[in-house]
Amino acid sequence: MSEEAWTLDEAMAKLTDALTENNMTAEDLFAAFDTDGDGTINGPELHHGIKATVGETLSPAQISQIIQAFDVNADHRIDLAELKAAFGEEEE
Numbered sequence: 440m441s442e443e444a445w446t447l448d449e450a451m452a453k454l455t456d457a458l459t460e461n462n463m464t465a466e467d468l469f470a471a472f473d474t475d476g477d478g479t480i481n482g483p484e485l486h487h488g489i490k491a492t493v494g495e496t497l498s499p500a501q502i503s504q505i506i507q508a509f510d511v512n513a514d515h516r517i518d519l520a521e522l523k524a525a526f527g528e529e530e531e
Contacts, residue, residue, distance in 0.1 A: 445501055447508045455526065457492045465526040468492070469519045479516035482506060 445453070458468060472480045472488030480488070486502050489495065497505075509517045509525045523529070 445497065445505075447504065450501075450505050450508075451525070453493050453495070454489075458526070461492070465523045465528045466519065469517075469522050479514070479518050480522070481516050485517065 454468070458464070461467075463471075468488075469480065471492065472484050474484055474487070475481075482499070482502050485506060486497060486499075489497055489502075506515060506517060509521050511521050511524065512518075517525075
């Protein structure tokens with residue numbers, strides 16, 4: 440487990456780098472992370488998705504911090520529009 444807490448900027452940089460390296464869009468990342476197909480990314484999905492995509496394991500507090508930063512509607516989950524907004528992509 441990574442002992443060093445990511446700042447939100449570091450999390451965004453690592454996720455953005457992963458998107459670029461894997462030639463993915465925010466929509467691709469969302470599809471990969473939303474493993475239960477409910478249209479949102481919850482804490483465990485974000486945790487597993489980051490581990491699979493970035494290769495690092497984050498603490499529950501770090502995952503919670505990322506969710507809070509992206510979660511505009513305060514439902515404790517990240518939907519596609521929120522993820523796209525976080526990456527500066529427009530909703531189509």
